[in-house]
Amino acid sequence: MELAKALCVGRGVTSVIGSGGKTSLIAALARELPGTVALTTTTHVRPFAGMTTLDGSDAGAVAATLERERVVCVGAPAGEKDRAAGKLVAGALEPAELAQLADYVLVEADGSRGLPLKAHAPWEPVVPGVSSQTILVVGASGLGRPVREAAHRAERFCELAACAPGDAATPELVARVIAAEGLATRVLVNQADTDELLARARELARWLDVPVTAGSLRAGRLVELRP
Template sequence: ADGSRGLPLKAHAPWEPVVPAGSSQTILVVGASGFGRPVREAAHRPERFCELAGCAPGDVAAPELVACVIAAEGLATRVLVNQADTDELLARARELARRLDVPAVAGSLRAGRLVELCG
């Protein structure tokens, strides 16, 4: 687990996450509630997020920017988009998954519902 100070999105510092030697998978958790919000409000380490995504802190955290950060970090072998509690958030999760080169699922862990997405 890797803390994001309760925010739905995160850009990792260069030294994190610490992945144990021999690990074969890393699952990146993305909070769908961050989509549509300004990066400065939705992301832990917004300056790093903007550096990786090529955006400004006031820009909206759209799926394409989140995909840029995920690709630039190269940390994930799979992505779980949590908090996709509405049809609109699920649609944004699908848009994110189309831009990834790793498998992704989305849904709501609270509701116990997950949907496999492309990727």
């Protein structure tokens, strides 16, 4: 799967927001990209398995790790509540500074509490100004489920989509939220593991005016729905 090519991930800083597979996407890109890669967050993130984690207080240490291992996660220990969940917060080095050390910087720029859909509060996502693009991940498993069950910040979702919490999160309603927020330069519909879910992803793409790719990161299968 040529994931980086499908999502047009170039050198510099790329931010990933939304729900339904942000961490999986970042990890897959880190494995695939040809140069050095720094993974970081502007909010909270769990450490990436098998990757060295540094707090970013020493740029030299980050550079040395990249020479030796090619990929490094930069994040500081979280506060007491999130530390118990094993999470990290933004490290000492800003994404712009990391971009001077690594060929690619991938930023997880918001959280979703493990739900497949999300609407963003006014203070999120925290996308660095140096980002060349912002990829919004949507979990196809949430399409068709009640908003109150499938969406993080369901009340905000309903406000933007003009719907009720018990309404099904149809592709049209999800598209309303995405369009109203205007945060994404590109959408990845993940978790489209069946023909039915891929058909719902296609319907979602028809309602959007940004590039859309869909498929399953787990299965390593993607298709371009809207160039």
